[in-house]
Amino acid sequence: xxPLAARHPEMQTLRRLLRRRSARSESARYVIEGPRLVVExxxxxxxxxxxxxxxxxxxxxLADLADRCARAGIAPREVAAGVIEQVASTQSPQxxxxxAVPRPATLRDALALPRTLLLVLHDVADPGNAGTLMRVAExxxxxxxxxxxxxxxxxxxxxxRAAAGSLFRIPxxxxxxxxxxxxxxRTAGVRTxxxxxxxxxxxxxxxxxxxxxxxxxxEAHGLPAGVLAEVDRxxxxxxxxxxxxxxxxxxxxxxxxxxxxxxxxxxxxx
Amino acid sequence: xxPLAARHPEMQTLRRLLRRRSARSESARYVIEGPRLVVExxxxxxxxxxxxxxxxxxxxxLADLADRCARAGIAPREVAAGVIEQVASTQSPQxxxxxAVPRPATLRDALALPRTLLLVLHDVADPGNAGTLMRVAExxxxxxxxxxxxxxxxxxxxxxRAAAGSLFRIPxxxxxxxxxxxxxxRTAGVRTxxxxxxxxxxxxxxxxxxxxxxxxxxEAHGLPAGVLAEVDRxxxxxxxxxxxxxxxxxxxxxxxxxxxxxxxxxxxxx
Numbered sequence: 001x002x003p004l005a006a007r008h009p010e011m012q013t014l015r016r017l018l019r020r021r022s023a024r025s026e027s028a029r030y031v032i033e034g035p036r037l038v039v040e041x042x043x044x045x046x047x048x049x050x051x052x053x054x055x056x057x058x059x060x061x062l063a064d065l066a067d068r069c070a071r072a073g074i075a076p077r078e079v080a081a082g083v084i085e086q087v088a089s090t091q092s093p094q095x096x097x098x099x100a101v102p103r104p105a106t107l108r109d110a111l112a113l114p115r116t117l118l119l120v121l122h123d124v125a126d127p128g129n130a131g132t133l134m135r136v137a138e139x140x141x142x143x144x145x146x147x148x149x150x151x152x153x154x155x156x157x158x159x160x161r162a163a164a165g166s167l168f169r170i171p172x173x174x175x176x177x178x179x180x181x182x183x184x185x186r187t188a189g190v191r192t193x194x195x196x197x198x199x200x201x202x203x204x205x206x207x208x209x210x211x212x213x214x215x216x217x218x219e220a221h222g223l224p225a226g227v228l229a230e231v232d233r234x235x236x237x238x239x240x241x242x243x244x245x246x247x248x249x250x251x252x253x254x255x256x257x258x259x260x261x262x263x264x265x266x267x268x269x270x
Numbered sequence: 271x272x273p274l275a276a277r278h279p280e281m282q283t284l285r286r287l288l289r290r291r292s293a294r295s296e297s298a299r300y301v302i303e304g305p306r307l308v309v310e311x312x313x314x315x316x317x318x319x320x321x322x323x324x325x326x327x328x329x330x331x332l333a334d335l336a337d338r339c340a341r342a343g344i345a346p347r348e349v350a351a352g353v354i355e356q357v358a359s360t361q362s363p364q365x366x367x368x369x370a371v372p373r374p375a376t377l378r379d380a381l382a383l384p385r386t387l388l389l390v391l392h393d394v395a396d397p398g399n400a401g402t403l404m405r406v407a408e409x410x411x412x413x414x415x416x417x418x419x420x421x422x423x424x425x426x427x428x429x430x431r432a433a434a435g436s437l438f439r440i441p442x443x444x445x446x447x448x449x450x451x452x453x454x455x456r457t458a459g460v461r462t463x464x465x466x467x468x469x470x471x472x473x474x475x476x477x478x479x480x481x482x483x484x485x486x487x488x489e490a491h492g493l494p495a496g497v498l499a500e501v502d503r504x505x506x507x508x509x510x511x512x513x514x515x516x517x518x519x520x521x522x523x524x525x526x527x528x529x530x531x532x533x534x535x536x537x538x539x540x
Contacts, residue, residue, distance in 0.1 A: 040512075132520065137509035171510060191473075204531045236535065237527070240438060246523070250402065253520045254527045257507070261474045262526070264508065267363035 003055040003080040008051070011079065011087050011123055014097055018089040021153045030102055030155035032093035035061040040165035041161065042068045047101040051076040054084055054095050065096055079162035089157040100153055105171030107181065110143040111188040113171065116211035117259055119252055121177050122227070123150040123218035129249040130154070131162020133171060133216070134252045136254060140260040143171035148176045150218060178215070182230050185213045192231040195222055197244070199236030208259035209266040216252050271294070273325040273350040280320070281357050282350065283366055290357040291423045300372055300425035304364035305331040308433035312338045317371040321346040323367050324354055359427040372425055375441030377451065380413040381458040383441065385459055386481035387412035387529055389458070389522055392448050392497070393420040393488035399519040400424070401432020403486070404440060408525045410530040413441035417448045420488060448485070452500050455483045462501040464493055465521050469506030476505060478529035479536040486522050 004011055016023040018032045024030050030048065032041050038051060039061075051069055053062060055078040067078050076096075084093050105137040110118055118138050121144065124130050130144075130152045137144045153159065154172050175181050176234055185192050193201070215231055218221035222245075228234045237246060238256055246254070274281055285295040287301045294300050299319065302311050308321060309331075321339055323332060325348040339346050340481055342374050346366075380388055391405045391414065394400050400414075400422045406415045416424055423429065424442050445451050455462050460481040465473070485501055487493035492515075498504045507516060516524070 006434075092280070093519045132517065135513055135516070136520070138515040139507075139516065141510040163511075166511070166513065202534075204534075216303070220498040239409040240411040240530075241436070243405055243409040243434075243436065246405070246409065247402060250406070250520070250523045253516070254523055258527075258531070260510075264472075264474075 003078040004083065005068050005080050005130070006083045006086045010140065013018045014052070014099065018035070018087070018157050020104045020256040024155050025155065028102060030100050030160065031157065032098040032100050032160055033088055033096070033157060034064040035096040036094070038096050038098040038166060039065055039068050039166050041098060041100060042072050042074070044165070044168035046051045046103060047170050049075060049099040049101065052079050052097040054079055054081055057095055062095060065138060076116060076207060089260050092251045104154070105143065105173045106173055107145065107173045107184050110145055110171040112191055113143055115141065115263060116190050116213070117256065118145055118213040119143070119177070119256060120145045120147065120181055120215045121151065122215060122223060123148035123221070124216060124248055125133070125150050125152050125154045126219055127158030128162045129137070129219065129247070131159040131164070131167070132249040133252050134166040134172065136256050138166035138170045142256065143173070145173045145175060145181055147175050147181055148218070149176065158213070178227060179230070191233070194228055194231040194234045195236070195255060196223055196228055198228065199232060199234040201235045202238050203235040203255045204258050206233060207262070209262050212259060213253065214253065214255055214263045216248050219248055272323070273348040274353065275350050276353045276356045281353060284369065285357045288357070288427050291426065294425050296313070297370060299428065300370050301427065302368040302370050302430055303358055303360065303366070305335040305366040305425060307430070308366050308368045309338050309368060310333055311368060311370060311438050312342050312344070314323055314435070314437050314438035316373060319342060319369040319371065322349050322354070322367040324349055324351055326351045327365055332365060348439070349484050362533045367471060375413065375443045376444070377415065377443045377445050377454050380415055380441040380443045381460055383411070383413055384528060385411065385533060386460050387526065388415055388483040389413070389526065390415045390417065390448070390451055390483050390485045391421065392485060393418035393491070393495060394518055395400065395420050395422050396489055397422050397426045397428030398432045399489065399517070401429040401434070401437070402519040403522050404433040404436040404442065404477045406526050407520070408436035410525060410526045412526065413443070415443045415445060415451055417445050417451055418488070419446065448497060449500070461503070464498055464501040465489045465506070465525060466493055467497065469504040471503060471505045473505040473509050473525045474528050476503060477532070482529060484522065484525055486518050489518055
């Protein structure tokens with residue numbers, strides 16, 4: 001089979017999936033960019049419809065990818081030189097693409113993690129922040145829930161990149177309505193903790209060793225006022241100087257790692 | 271005086287200062303973008319050669335800026351409509367610019383902070399990371415040292431923006447040679463703690479209440495191997511799952527806020 005050209009329908013599909021959220025949700029597919037990330041997806045058992053590599057491909061990462069594909073029974077398709085550059089979402093793309101099937105978690109899956117530690121991102125709109133918080137969630141043994149009308153798409157290419165593989169390995173649930181998430185937490189016995197500049201407790205004064213959901217808000221507007229009345233606790237991160245707030249990814253990381261620190265220090269309950 | 275046009279020499283200078291590190295270091299000037307940030311600079315006592323606002327300016331932020339300029343004895347200069355867009359470093363610039371004089375701290379200033387908590391950024395090259403870590407440093411009562419041949423310029427417009435005013439308020443020292451920084455810490459009785467994937471201690475197992483300098487490395491390469499032998503301690507952040515490392519700004523924030531937490535918990539020593 002000759003290498004695929006840029007105008008081949010499959011290449012046009014990949015291009016569209018990388019650029020349009022509607023295309024991703026309508027076809028229930030997304031694109032993973034870069035040989036290392038495709039390897040991580042294979043290792044995590046993500047279902048891939050196809051893997052694409054350039055016909056002039058070289059290098060250790062691509063050799064590694066070829067090896068993993070062979071072991072997973074995937075025959076990578078060759079694309080003509082320069083095509084990946086036309087399809088990819090970045091200016092200097094890494095030479096591999098995969099067409100992947102999303103594997104969204106249910107809220108129930110996410111809440112069922114042992115010693116639940118959920119990051120609930122309400123209207124977090126920046127893909128770098130959402131991806132970074134997926135990485136943080138994995139590092140602390142937790143999961144992520146994306147909610148709110150302004151929430152970034154979990155399969156946005158910048159989210160996929162910033163998550164650095166964590167998207168493939170942790171439960172990532174999507175639930176538009178935060179109220180539904182909070183109710184599910186209550187039913188599951190998971191304490192809800194919102195972070196807010198107007199929080200009443202210092203984040204580190206709270207016992208975070210039990211099941212907990214950290215609710216983080218939009219980059220510019222924070223959490224809607226109503227949310228603070230609905231959660232079990234609202235916490236703040238004490239700050240010196242004239243710093244008004246931390247970036248949401250920073251704030252999430254600081255509190256999530258404080259929870260991890262407390263859990264390492266506290267003996268696991270039966 | 272008529273509003274300045276885009277080809278006016280002052281506008282050309284601002285354009286160059288925003289784009290070239292060499293222009294900034296040769297003239298010992300940098301540019302602050304956006305009315306809020308210019309207000310923060312005035313409030314922090316940063317020396318401004320000039321403030322520029324568009325002739326068609328409107329809005330609360332610009333009214334606030336006009337007010338602060340008046341109180342500070344600065345007469346803002348008017349620039350023609352559309353000029354800021356041509357000069358600025360961002361695609362949708364905020365309507366104000368200031369020509370500012372850097373106020374670098376000496377290493378000595380930075381080390382003389384009460385309960386020293388320094389973030390030493392070695393070859394941290396991404397401006398967003400450097401700016402964010404300045405914000406973290408202010409929030410924990412600390413300062414920043416930029417060092418290493420690949421270090422980003424402290425007055426890069428993206429650093430200025432990401433620092434969100436902290437650059438104007440905390441000591442930010444620049445010292446090319448990390449060895450000089452480590453020697454100065456030793457002399458000043460400041461413990462040096464490097465963060466590294468190969469660190470021997472968990473970061474939260476260390477007493478961080480005394481004077482401490484956290485040494486953070488390059489985004490891609492971390493710290494040179496030699497550094498780990500030269501510092502007092504090398505720490506790691508324990509992580510679950512398959513997460514290999516955190517972004518340097520994340521790692522710096524997690525450890526800096528752990529130090530702040532310990533300091534709030536521990537009584538201040540005399």
